[in-house]
Amino acid sequence: MRRRWFLALCVLTVLAGCGGDSGGGGKVARLTIVVSAPFSRSPYVAETIARGVELGALDSGQVAAGKAGFNVGGTTYELRVLQLDSGLSPRQALRNVRRAVAEKAIAIVDEGTGVDATWSIARRAGIPIGIVYQGGTGLVDPERRPNVFRIAPTDHGVAFRLAEYLIPKGLKIALLYDDTGYGQQGARALDEAFSRNREAVATRLLLPSGQSDLAPQILRARRAGATALIVWARGPTIANALAAARSRNWSVPVYTPPAGADPVVRQQLADHPEWVDGLTFAGGRLTAEVGGTAFEVFATRYRDAYGPDRVGVETRAGVAVTQPPEYAMYPYDFVRLLVAAIRSVEGPQDRDAVLSAMNEVTVAGANGDERAFNRRNHDGVVDDDVYFARFRDMVFRPVKDDPLSATLPAIDQLQ
Amino acid sequence: MTRSVRLAVLVVAAALVSAAPAAGAVPPAILAFPSPRVPLSVEPPLMGSPASFPVRFLGHITSAQRIRVAVDETGRPTAVIDTLRLTLRGSGDYALSIPAPVLDVRPGSGTQSDPGIRRGSIVWLGFSPGRRVLVADAVLDVRKAGPVLPVRTSLEATVDGRPLTGRERRSGSLDLRLAVRNATSVRALAFAAQADPLALADGLDRIRRAIRAGRDAPEIPISVRGRVRARSVQAEAALEVEGELSFASGRTRGLRVEGASVVRTDGRLRIRFSRRLGDGHPLALEVRATGEALRLPPPTLRLRVTPTLRLESLDPPGASTWRGAVRAGLVERPGTRLIDVGVAAFLRLARVNQYRNFIGNPDPGVPIPANEAVFEYETTASVAPGPAPAPEPSGLGLLATVALAAGAGLAGAALLVAWAHS
Numbered sequence: 001m002r003r004r005w006f007l008a009l010c011v012l013t014v015l016a017g018c019g020g021d022s023g024g025g026g027k028v029a030r031l032t033i034v035v036s037a038p039f040s041r042s043p044y045v046a047e048t049i050a051r052g053v054e055l056g057a058l059d060s061g062q063v064a065a066g067k068a069g070f071n072v073g074g075t076t077y078e079l080r081v082l083q084l085d086s087g088l089s090p091r092q093a094l095r096n097v098r099r100a101v102a103e104k105a106i107a108i109v110d111e112g113t114g115v116d117a118t119w120s121i122a123r124r125a126g127i128p129i130g131i132v133y134q135g136g137t138g139l140v141d142p143e144r145r146p147n148v149f150r151i152a153p154t155d156h157g158v159a160f161r162l163a164e165y166l167i168p169k170g171l172k173i174a175l176l177y178d179d180t181g182y183g184q185q186g187a188r189a190l191d192e193a194f195s196r197n198r199e200a201v202a203t204r205l206l207l208p209s210g211q212s213d214l215a216p217q218i219l220r221a222r223r224a225g226a227t228a229l230i231v232w233a234r235g236p237t238i239a240n241a242l243a244a245a246r247s248r249n250w251s252v253p254v255y256t257p258p259a260g261a262d263p264v265v266r267q268q269l270a271d272h273p274e275w276v277d278g279l280t281f282a283g284g285r286l287t288a289e290v291g292g293t294a295f296e297v298f299a300t301r302y303r304d305a306y307g308p309d310r311v312g313v314e315t316r317a318g319v320a321v322t323q324p325p326e327y328a329m330y331p332y333d334f335v336r337l338l339v340a341a342i343r344s345v346e347g348p349q350d351r352d353a354v355l356s357a358m359n360e361v362t363v364a365g366a367n368g369d370e371r372a373f374n375r376r377n378h379d380g381v382v383d384d385d386v387y388f389a390r391f392r393d394m395v396f397r398p399v400k401d402d403p404l405s406a407t408l409p410a411i412d413q414l415q
Numbered sequence: 416m417t418r419s420v421r422l423a424v425l426v427v428a429a430a431l432v433s434a435a436p437a438a439g440a441v442p443p444a445i446l447a448f449p450s451p452r453v454p455l456s457v458e459p460p461l462m463g464s465p466a467s468f469p470v471r472f473l474g475h476i477t478s479a480q481r482i483r484v485a486v487d488e489t490g491r492p493t494a495v496i497d498t499l500r501l502t503l504r505g506s507g508d509y510a511l512s513i514p515a516p517v518l519d520v521r522p523g524s525g526t527q528s529d530p531g532i533r534r535g536s537i538v539w540l541g542f543s544p545g546r547r548v549l550v551a552d553a554v555l556d557v558r559k560a561g562p563v564l565p566v567r568t569s570l571e572a573t574v575d576g577r578p579l580t581g582r583e584r585r586s587g588s589l590d591l592r593l594a595v596r597n598a599t600s601v602r603a604l605a606f607a608a609q610a611d612p613l614a615l616a617d618g619l620d621r622i623r624r625a626i627r628a629g630r631d632a633p634e635i636p637i638s639v640r641g642r643v644r645a646r647s648v649q650a651e652a653a654l655e656v657e658g659e660l661s662f663a664s665g666r667t668r669g670l671r672v673e674g675a676s677v678v679r680t681d682g683r684l685r686i687r688f689s690r691r692l693g694d695g696h697p698l699a700l701e702v703r704a705t706g707e708a709l710r711l712p713p714p715t716l717r718l719r720v721t722p723t724l725r726l727e728s729l730d731p732p733g734a735s736t737w738r739g740a741v742r743a744g745l746v747e748r749p750g751t752r753l754i755d756v757g758v759a760a761f762l763r764l765a766r767v768n769q770y771r772n773f774i775g776n777p778d779p780g781v782p783i784p785a786n787e788a789v790f791e792y793e794t795t796a797s798v799a800p801g802p803a804p805a806p807e808p809s810g811l812g813l814l815a816t817v818a819l820a821a822g823a824g825l826a827g828a829a830l831l832v833a834w835a836h837s
Contacts, residue, residue, distance in 0.1 A: 289508040360533055362468045370468045370510050374531035374538050376520060384528055384541030403506060403544035 027075040031348060032082050033057065033335065034100040036093055037111040037133075039085040042234070044263055044309070045111060045327055049132055050083050051306050052328030053109050056335030057081060059301075070339060073346040079339075088180070090114030094121070101125040106348055107338050109331045113181065115139050115148065123147045126351025128358060130334035133327060135257070136185035142378045147355055149337075149378045151330040151371065153284040157383030158257045159189035162230060162282055163197065165388060165402055166255065172202040174226035176217065176241060178209040178233035186232030186257055202226040209237050218244040222252070230255045235262030239269050246275040255388075258283040263311040263323050266394055270313045273394055280390045280399065284381045285408055286326055286367055292409045294368030295329070299411075302328055308415055315393045315414070324411045329366040333380065336363045337371060446608065446637045448757045451764035451783055455603045455650055458563045460775030461555070463514030464535025470512060474505015474543065476778035477785040480771075482564075484792045488580055488713055490568030490593075492561040493795065496554055498523050499537070499774050503547040511539040511549075515774045516559035523550030537774070553774065565654055565770050565790055566692070566720050569594045572713055579713045584665055589708035593660060595718065596699040597692035599766050600651035605758045607646050608639035612749035616737035619757055623729045623737075629784045632764060637754065650762035652770050653694030653726055658718040658792075660686040660702070665711035674702040686714075694763060695728040718792035722770040724784055729760045 035053050037046035054068070057079040061070030068079040082103065084096040093114025098121065100108050105127055110118075112134025122129050129148045131139055135155040140148050166173060175194070177187035187204075194201050203224035205217050218241060221229060229252055231241045238256050242265070245252055259265075260281030269275050287295050302325040309323040341357035342348050358373055365371035371380050387405040389396040395413040398405040454460075478501055485494040500523065503509055513536055520532040530551035531538040539549050572579040575587035618635035625632050660675075662684045670677060675688035690700045734740035741749045764783065771788045 360467070369508070370540065372467065372538070372540070374533045377529060377531040382528065382541045384543075404542045407506070 026071075028078065029075055030078045030080055031106040031342075032080050032100075032103050033338075034096065034103065034105045034108045035081060035083045035110075035331075036086050036096040036100070036108055036113075037083070038088045038113065039083065041088045042111075044323075045133055046083075046085070048309070048325060048327040049109060049111060049331050050081065051302065052132070052325070052331035053081050053335055055302060055305060055328065056332035057339075059332070060336050060339035070343065072343050075347060077342070077348070086111060086113050088113050090117055090181075094118055097121050097127075100127060106342070106354075107335075109334060112136065112139060112150075112152075119145045119148050126355065128338065128355055130331065130338070132330040132334060134182060134185070135189075136181070137189060138185075140378045142359075142376060145378075149334065149358060149373055149380065151334050151380035153258055153282070153381050153386050154379055154383060155185050155189035155257070156192070157381070157386045158282045159186070159193035160383060161386040161388075162190070162255060163193040163200075165282075166228060166230075167194075167197050167200050169228075171200065171228040171253075172225050173200055173228045173230055174202050174221035174224060175204045176207050176221065176229055176231045176233070177205075178207045178237045180209050180234055182259070183207070183209070183233045183237075190230065190232060207231070207233055207237050207241060209234060212240055214240045214244040215248070217241075218248070218250070222250060226252065228253045228255065231260075232257050233259065235259050235264035236268060238262075239265045239267075242269060242275050242279065243272070246272065251278075254279050256281045258326075261323075261326070261389070261396060263309070263313075266311055266313045266321070266391075273313065273316070276391045276394060278390060278392070280388055281396070282386050282388055283326065284330075285385045285387045285404070286324060286329070286411055287408055288368030289407070290368055292411065294364070295324075295366060295411065298329060298332070298366035299325055303415070311394070311413075313394050315395065319414045321394045322413050322415055324413060330381075333363065333365045333371040337361055337373070337380075443638050443640050444643065446606065446639050446643065447634055448637070448761040449603075449605070449765065451632060451761050451768050452779075453765060454769050455762065455765050456601050456769065459769045460772045461515050461560055461563060463516055464533070466512040466514065467533050467536055467538060468510055468512055470510065470777045472503060472505070472509040472511065472543070472778065473507045474503055475781050475785075476511075476776055477502045477504075477781055478772065478774075478776040478787070480773055480788040482773055482788060482790045484564060484790060485795045486568055486570075486716065486792050488570060488572075488578075488794060490570040490716070490794075492557055492564060492792075494554075495557050495560040495564070496552060497560075497774055499551045499553055500525075501539075501549040501776070503543045503549065504545075506543060506545045508542050509539065509547070511537075511777045513537045513774060513777050515553060516556040517553045518556055519554040521552045523552045526550035560773075563773070565597065565599050565652060565722060566656065566718070566792070567596045567598045568716065568718065568792060569596075570660075570714070570716055570794070574708050574711065579708075579711070582712070584710040584712045586709050586711070587707070589667060589670075589704065589706050589711060591660065591686075591702075591704040591714065593702040593716065594699060595656060595658070595692070595701075597651055597654050599654070599693065599722075599770060600649050600698060601766070602647050603650040603762050605646055605648045605762065606643050606754075607751060608637070608643045608754055609641050609750040610637050610639045610754060612741050612746070612753060613738060614638065615753040615757065616731075616741045616749070619729065619731075619737040619753060619760075622757070622760070626724050626726070626729070626764075626784070629782075631782045631784070632761070635757070637757075639754075640750075648759065648762065650759070650766055651693040651698065652722045652766035653724075653728075653763055654692045655689075655721040655723050656692055656700065656718060657689045658687070658716065660704075660714040660716055662714055663712055666709040667711065668707040668709060670704060670706035672702070672704045674700060675704075691723075691727065694723075694726050714794075716792065716794045718790075720790040720792070722767040722788060724764060724767050724771075726760050726763055728756065728763070 035050045037049045039046040057068035063069035086093040097118040108129045112131045131150040140150045177183040311321045340361040344357045345353040359375045362372040388399045397410040398408040400406045481498040483496045522529045528541045572591045574585040622632045675686045678685050731737040731740035733745045768783045771786045
C-alpha cells in the first residue's frame with residue numbers, strides 16, 4: 001500500500017514538473033514553449049517567430065480543434081506558447097530565461113540576443129534553446145552548449161557564400177557593419193571569409209546604428225576605391241546606408257546578410273523604390289530541390305492563420321507587396337523537431353533524453369527539405385543552403401549567376 | 416550454414432535457376448558468373464544504424480577511404496579511424512546518411528562541407544554546385560570494425576625468451592616472428608560446368624581488359640553443356656601487402672631474416688616485405704628474424720594493405736590472352752577450367768568490392784573501380800597508466816592518441832576532440 005502511494009506521488013510530481021495537471025480520463029500535462037524575441041524593438045521579426053512557433057505546435061498535433069498538443073505514453077500534452085519581449089537586451093533576455101525556468105518550460109525559441117549569458121541557465125534546467133534568427137558563430141557549440149540549437153542561416157555560411165559569390169567578380173569590396181551584436185558577429189564572419197583574399201577588400205568600416213545619416217562612412221568607402229558594399233547590419237542601418245549611397249548618385253552594388261530582406265528596409269525607402277533595386281541579400285533557401293510546393297503550402301497555412309504579412313510598399317504597378325514567412329519557417333521546424341524528439345523518448349520527463357533525441361530525429365521542414373540536427377552539428381541550416389536574391393520593383397528573386405540560386409524558383413510576394 | 420554462405424547460396428541459386436534443365440543433360444543452358452556487386456558476407460560494408468533519412472543525390476558519388484588501424488605489440492587492433500572521402504559529381508541537393516559503427520566524426524582535410532554524426536551513422540546535408548568533396552575522419556568502434564578488417568596480424572618479439580615490450584631496450588638472443596593473414600576468406604557457393612573453351616576465353620579476355628581499364632567487369636553469358644554442379648569454394652579478396660618492422664634505436668649482430676629483406680635507413684634497422692595474399696597466392700605471410708640484439712627496443716610494425724581488382728588469377732598462363740593460351744594448348748580441360756577461373760575471379764572481385772566499401776558508398780550504382788580503400792596498420796606505443804601524452808598534429812598522432820585513449824580506458828572520441836582542437 002505504501003508503495004502504491006509512493007508511485008502515485010511520483011506521477012503527480014512528474015506532471016507538476018511539466019506544469020500540468022491531472023485530468024479525469026487520461027493524464028493531461030501542459031508544456032510551455034517560451035518565445036524570447038524583440039517584440040518591442042523588431043516587431044516584424046519577433047511576431048513572425050512567435051507565429052511560427054504557434055503553427056509548429058499546432059502542426060505537431062492537436063488535442064482538440066485548434067488546441068496544440070499530442071499524446072504519448074498515455075499522457076496528453078498540451079502545448080502553450082508564452083511570448084516574452086527581449087527588447088534586443090541581453091539583460092532582459094536573461095530575465096526571460098529565468099522566467100522560462102520558473103515556468104518549467106520545455107523549450108525556449110530565441111531570436112538570439114543574450115544567448116551567451118542565458119544558455120547555461122537553461123542548460124541546468126534541461127531546457128533546449130532554439131535560435132531562429134541570429135547566425136553568430138559562437139552562439140552554437142554542440143560540445144560546450146549541448147542545449148543550444150539553431151535553425152537560421154549561420155554568419156559563417158552567409159559570409160563564406162558572399163565571399164565565394166563576390167570574389168570571382170573581381171570587385172573591391174567595402175565591408176560595413178553596425179555596432180549591434182548582429183553587426184559585430186557578422187564583421188567577424190566576414191573577416192574570416194575574406195582572410196585569404198584581402199586584396200578583394202577595399203576597406204572595413206563601422207556604421208553607428210543610431211545614426212541616420214551615414215554619408216561620412218559611405219563617402220569613405222567610395223574614396224577607398226570600393227566597387228561593392230557588403231552592409232552587415234540590422235534593417236534600418238541597411239536602409240540608411242543605401243540612402244546615403246543612392247542620394248549621392250553612387251550606384252555601387254550593395255550586398256547584405258538576411259537582414260536586407262527585412263521589410264523595414266523597403267518601408268524606410270518607400271519614397272525611393274528605385275534605391276532598393278539591385279539590393280542583393282544572402283539568405284536561407286526557402287524552397288527545396290523538388291520545387292516550391294512545400295513552402296507554398298506552409299505560406300498559405302501561415303496566411304490563412306494570420307493574414308498576409310504586408311510589407312507596406314507597392315510595386316510600380318500599384319500592387320501591394322507581401323513578405324514570405326521565412327522567419328516563421330525556422331521556429332516552425334524547430335518546434336516540430338522538439339515534439340518529434342519528445343515523442344521518440346516517450347515523453348518530456350527525462351530532459352537529458354529529450355536533448356539527446358534532438359540530435360537523432362528528422363522532420364520534413366516547411367521548405368520540403370529534411371530538417372535535422374546531429375551530435376556534431378546543431379545548425380539546422382547548412383552553409384550550402386545559403387542563396388542570393390536581388391530586389392527589383394520591391395520584390396526579390398533568386399539570382400541567376402550562382403549555381404544554387406539559379407535552381408530556385410521565385411516566391412510569390414504579390415498575394 | 417553461416418550467413419556468408421547463405422548469401423552466396425542466393426547468388427549462385429540465381430545462376431543455377433536457368434541451368435536447372437541441364438541437370439537432365441539435354442538442352443544447353445545460359446549461366447552468368449556471380450555478380451561482383453553481391454556481397455558474400457554480412458560485412459563489410461560496416462553496419463551501423465538504419466539510415467536517418469533517405470539518401471538523396473541525383474549525381475554520382477565515388478569513395479576513397481584510408482583506414483588507419485592502431486595495433487598493439489601483439490598485432491591486436493586497438494583503434495580504427497576511417498578517413499572517408501566522397502566526391503560528388505553533379506548539381507543538386509545531397510542528403511547522405513551512411514551507416515557505420517562510428518564513435519566520433521570530424522571534418523577531414525579538404526572537405527567542402529562538415530560531416531555530422533548520429534547514432535550509428537555519418538550524415539551530410541547540403542548542395543553540390545557540380546562537384547563537392549566531402550571528407551570525414553571517422554573514429555570507429557574497434558569492437559565492431561576490428562573483426563571486419565582484411566588482415567590479422569600477430570607479432571611476437573623476444574630477447575632471451577622474454578617478450579620485448581614497453582619502452583625497454585634489451586640485449587640478448589633476439590627472436591622476432593610476424594604473421595600476417597588474409598582474413599577475408601569466406602565459403603561461397605559456386606558452380607562447375609562445361610562450356611565452349613574459345614567463347615569462354617574471349618569472355619575472360621574481355622573481363623580482364625575491362626578491369627585493367629578501370630571499368631566494371633562485363634556480364635558474360637556462358638552457354639554450358641551437360642550437367643551443372645553446385646559446389647562450395649573459398650573466396651577471398653586479393654590483397655597487396657607492403658610492410659616493415661623497424662627499430663627506433665639499438666643494433667643487431669648476426670641477423671638472419673626469413674620472408675623479408677633487411678635495409679638500414681637513417682641508421683634504423685628496417686625489415687621490409689611485400690606480398691600478395693590470396694588470388695592464388697598463400698593467404699598468409701610469415702617473417703622471422705633471429706640474431707643478437709644490442710639494446711634493442713620493441714619493433715614498430717607498419718602495414719599497408721590494398722584490396723586490388725587487378726587479379727593475377729585472371730592472367731592467362733604463358734600467353735597474352737586466354738584465347739591464345741587455349742589455342743596453344745596451355746590450359747588443361749579448358750571447357751571446365753575456364754569456368755572455374757571466371758567463377759573464382761568474380762567471387763574475388765565481390766570480396767574486393769566489399770573491402771573497398773569498408774564504409775559503404777551511399778551511391779551503389781557507381782562502377783566498382785570508382786571506389787578505393789587502403790588499410791594502414793601501425794603499432795602504437797605501449798599504454799602506460801597516467802595522463803595521455805600531448806597529441807601530435809599528424810594523422811599518426813590522431814591514431815596514436817585514439818589508440819592510447821582506448822588502451823588507457825579513456826574515451827577515444829574525447830581525445831580526438833582534444834587533438835582536433837590542438
